[in-house]
Amino acid sequence: MTLLSNAAAEQAVCHREIICLDQLSFAFGPQQVLSDLSFTIRERDFVGLIGSNGAGKTTLLRTIVGLLKPTSGKVSLFGTAAERFKDWQWIGYVPQRNHFNPLFPATVREVVLSGLYGRRKLFKRISRSDITRSEDALRTLHIEDLADKRIGALSGGQQQRVFLARALINNPKLLILDEPLTGIDTETQQNFFHLIRHMHQKHNITFLMVSHDMDMVRSYLGEEPKMRYGKLGFYVRHSHDLEDCVETDLLHTLRKEGQR
Incomplete structure (x- = not known):
């Protein structure tokens, strides 16, 4: 058996499949939204998903994270079929704000803390370190001044900051963002985009982001999409920089931004 060189081993790691869509279709009754979509997102990819309203962007994200069940085809996460996938704590998800129920009875602190637990650990006892991290x-x-307020009482911008904090608190391996800057x-938009660029380049994180900001997407991911599917464009950049950041806590970059 021939051993891989360090470079070859690193390359193999960076080509690990994170999301695999295999002939994915989804319909709301008679309305077909997605049809036979196949696409693979690999480790340390940054994928920007661009498309007009009604093109199926949010439907695709919600299908990937298990909130919608495909009518046909398959979704795999980290090499496991989505219906058998258990390690949801590996995934940070920031949904569109208009999908949030403003009557949801939780405080800001409770929403942020919920990002520390996978679906199997929903009722895990909260530790002192969890509180400190939140x-x-x-x-x-x-x-921090909003910690005890109900999430539904906040402005749109404040709610987005809460959802960003929730998504980042658990150091996710995959971060899925549906119009996170709306x-x-x-x-705050500039600071957040600086953060995710750093995370992509220096941390082992894969990104899938929906955005209407074409300038922002193209400035980092390039002018042309890797693939077009109907009205959807998939813009992709892979991070080949394997020099990991000396900091393992993702929030260290946010702290630096806050000190500016």
Whole structure:
């Protein structure tokens, strides 16, 4: 048996499949939204999903994270069929704000803390370190003064900061973002995009992001999509920089941004 060189081993790791869509179809009754879509997202890819309203962007994301069941075809996550996948704590998901129920009876702190647990650990006892980590996330996104408020009482921009904190608190391996910058101020948008670029380049994280900001997507992912599917364009950049950041805590970059 021939051993792989270090470079070959690193390349093999970076080509690991994170999301695999195999002839995926989805319909709302008679309305076909997705039909026979096949696409693979590999480790350390950053995929920007661009398309007009009604093109199926949010439907695709919700199908990937298990909120919708495909009418046909398959979704695999980290090499496991989605219906058997258990390690949901590996995935951070920021949905569109208009999919959020404003009457949801939870405080900001409770929403952020919920990002620490997979679906099997929903009722796990909260530890002191969990509280400390949630407080850190609240401070770094400048929402610590909102910790005890009901999430539904916040403005749109404040809610997005809460959802970003929830998605990042667990150091996800895959971050799925559905219009994450909608309703937040320009400075926070710039800081967040700086953060995710750093995370992509220096941390072992894969990204799938829906955005209407073509300039932002193209500035990082390039002018032309890797694949077009109907009205959808898949823009892809792979991080070949294997020099991992010395910091293992993703929130360290947010802290630096907050000190500016």
